[in-house]
Amino acid sequence: MTPDTFKVACSNCNLRELCMPVGFDNQDMKKLDEVVAKRHQVKQGQMLFANGDEFTSLYAIRTGFFKTCISNEDGREQVTGFQMAGEIIGLDGIVSDRHSCNAVALEDAEVCVMPFANVEELSREFPVLQRHVHKIMSREIVRENGMMMMLGNMRAEERLAAFLLNLVQRLHARGFSQSELVLRMTREEIGSYLGLKLETISRTFSKFSEDGVIEVKQRYVKILNPDALKKIFNPQPCHSKL
Amino acid sequence: MTPDTFKVACSNCNLRELCMPVGFDNQDMKKLDEVVAKRHQVKQGQMLFANGDEFTSLYAIRTGFFKTCISNEDGREQVTGFQMAGEIIGLDGIVSDRHSCNAVALEDAEVCVMPFANVEELSREFPVLQRHVHKIMSREIVRENGMMMMLGNMRAEERLAAFLLNLVQRLHARGFSQSELVLRMTREEIGSYLGLKLETISRTFSKFSEDGVIEVKQRYVKILNPDALKKIFNPQPCHSKL
DNA sequence: ACAGGTCTTTGACTTACATCAAAGCCAAAT
DNA sequence: ATTTGGCTTTGATGTAAGTCAAAGACCTGT
Numbered sequence: 001m002t003p004d005t006f007k008v009a010c011s012n013c014n015l016r017e018l019c020m021p022v023g024f025d026n027q028d029m030k031k032l033d034e035v036v037a038k039r040h041q042v043k044q045g046q047m048l049f050a051n052g053d054e055f056t057s058l059y060a061i062r063t064g065f066f067k068t069c070i071s072n073e074d075g076r077e078q079v080t081g082f083q084m085a086g087e088i089i090g091l092d093g094i095v096s097d098r099h100s101c102n103a104v105a106l107e108d109a110e111v112c113v114m115p116f117a118n119v120e121e122l123s124r125e126f127p128v129l130q131r132h133v134h135k136i137m138s139r140e141i142v143r144e145n146g147m148m149m150m151l152g153n154m155r156a157e158e159r160l161a162a163f164l165l166n167l168v169q170r171l172h173a174r175g176f177s178q179s180e181l182v183l184r185m186t187r188e189e190i191g192s193y194l195g196l197k198l199e200t201i202s203r204t205f206s207k208f209s210e211d212g213v214i215e216v217k218q219r220y221v222k223i224l225n226p227d228a229l230k231k232i233f234n235p236q237p238c239h240s241k242l
Numbered sequence: 243m244t245p246d247t248f249k250v251a252c253s254n255c256n257l258r259e260l261c262m263p264v265g266f267d268n269q270d271m272k273k274l275d276e277v278v279a280k281r282h283q284v285k286q287g288q289m290l291f292a293n294g295d296e297f298t299s300l301y302a303i304r305t306g307f308f309k310t311c312i313s314n315e316d317g318r319e320q321v322t323g324f325q326m327a328g329e330i331i332g333l334d335g336i337v338s339d340r341h342s343c344n345a346v347a348l349e350d351a352e353v354c355v356m357p358f359a360n361v362e363e364l365s366r367e368f369p370v371l372q373r374h375v376h377k378i379m380s381r382e383i384v385r386e387n388g389m390m391m392m393l394g395n396m397r398a399e400e401r402l403a404a405f406l407l408n409l410v411q412r413l414h415a416r417g418f419s420q421s422e423l424v425l426r427m428t429r430e431e432i433g434s435y436l437g438l439k440l441e442t443i444s445r446t447f448s449k450f451s452e453d454g455v456i457e458v459k460q461r462y463v464k465i466l467n468p469d470a471l472k473k474i475f476n477p478q479p480c481h482s483k484l
Numbered sequence: 485a486c487a488g489g490t491c492t493t494t495g496a497c498t499t500a501c502a503t504c505a506a507a508g509c510c511a512a513a514t
Numbered sequence: 515a516t517t518t519g520g521c522t523t524t525g526a527t528g529t530a531a532g533t534c535a536a537a538g539a540c541c542t543g544t
Contacts, residue, residue: 070387070388070391072391072395072476073476074476074477076391076395076396077395078387078390078391078394078395080387080390091379091380091383092380092383092384092387093380094376094377094379094380095377095380095381095383095384096384100384100387101387120369120372120373120376123365123366123372124365124366124367124369124372125366127362127366130362130365130366131362133376134336134362134375134379135336135337137333137336137376137379137380137383138333138334138335138336138337138379139337140383141333141334141337141379141382141383141386142334142337142338142342144383144386144387144389144390145312145320145322145334145342145343145386146312147386147390148320148322148386148389148390148393148437149312149314149318149320149322151390151393151394151437152320152393152434152435152436152437153314153318153319153320153437154318192394193394194394195390195393195394195395234314234315234316235316
């Protein structure tokens with residue numbers, strides 16, 4: 001065991017409600033601790049796993065912030081997601097027993113390593129865990145459906161508004177502010193995620209700022225008018241009959 | 243039981259290798275027949291399920307061709323996938339117990355209805371089925387990652403080339419031609435899937451045709467030069483060191 | 485055989501975003 | 515305090531794809 005790994009328990013983890021199913025009694029919870037083999041530290045900029053790596057485990061993020069991305073033969077990169085505490089990464093690896101994307105820590109992070117064999121074994125024993133795993137995968141499918149809608153149909157302003165609203169909503173669920181956030185990623189990474197260039201992200205931030213919808217100072221963003229942002233994301237049809 | 247539903251068995255279904263796990267002995271296979279409650283016919287243009295419908299079952303396509311699509315508040319529609327025989331639809335419903343997309347038959351179709359409760363119960367009993375379900379969901383996640391790359395980074399010609407190659411590849415796996423196909427969907431539906439307008443699809447088909455890469459006659463498409471198509475999809479960098 | 489509908493093609497023009505380029509900002513290192 | 519390097523902003527210009535419009539192809543039912 002390397003010094004940056006150690007054994008821990010879900011049963012007293014403060015993220016339990018975020019990454020584990022609810023409705024367990026204490027005894028079940030004890031057994032469930034077995035899903036997590038150990039914890040693992042990942043420094044900013046390091047990869048948790050890379051495209052082509054053998055798939056063995058899912059990872060629950062305890063602290064820190066990740067991006068997942070794929071790149072094709074001619075070097076173009078697509079960020080496929082940003083993940084924060086309580087979220088699960090590694091699902092891409094199940095189908096082929098190899099990871100098909102890179103997971104990069106955007107800040108120093110700690111993850112719970114959950115060997116997938118354990119997950120499957122305990123899923124067979126605990127229907128509530130089984131259901132939970134299915135929901136996590138389904139949620140990711142639905143999220144990506146939404147991304148397809150963004151990338152296929154929405155304009156730059158709509159994409160960035162949706163992105164910001166989604167970020168604060170998730171941060172808020174973790175006890176952070178509803179209106180203020182510090183971006184963990186560059187303009188280029190946001191652009192890659194949203195199918196836009198970094199200049200477009202920068203210009204759109206400036207536009208929102210000029211319109212008084214947000215306040216931006218580098219990575220710091222304050223949402224001044226969330227309703228305006230929601231309206232940009234989701235413009236009202238002029239007439240309901242339209 | 244309505245006249246368009248009847249009980250059947252996977253154990254002698256000719257699509258078994260496509261939609262069911264391999265490595266079952268006969269006895270297991272008998273029990274596995276229990277996943278499928280019945281079959282269900284869907285006429286061209288009809289919905290198998292719609293956004294908001296209660297989720298109860300996954301569906302394995304026996305014959306026919308489907309599209310799944312979502313639409314947002316202001317009416318914009320995004321096709322999120324095209325599915326053919328042997329593929330599974332309905333995974334989007336697991337997370338919230340409601341479907342979040344519409345599944346529309348693009349030609350008369352027949353599906354095997356697999357109540358998800360059965361799937362989960364049998365998954366607990368048969369690890370190979372459990373693994374299979376996980377792989378199906380992971381495959382969908384990886385497919386959608388690839389779609390994000392397409393929609394975020396690729397040009398119209400690349401998207402359409404990738405689309406055609408993917409279609410023939412899947413048709414070929416089902417015993418159809420590697421080079422000829424009849425499209426089941428309109429230019430508009432292809433466009434929606436690829437984040438392009440129908441005119442752009444039409445123009446790009448014409449361009450490919452002028453270049454001698456394909457032959458197009460309405461819905462009929464013949465791939466004359468698959469290598470050229472692959473090169474469009476996946477352009478070689480000028481120098482490997484680049 | 486024809487009428488009506490849906491789908492497709494093609495042309496002319498517009499536009500949202502990309503590209504290219506230069507300057508500004510900020511934090512860490514010297 | 516200054517340099518360095520990564521990130522961001524902003525402006526000028528280019529372009530791939532969108533929009534609008536009209537005509538053509540095909541299918542279905544009468």
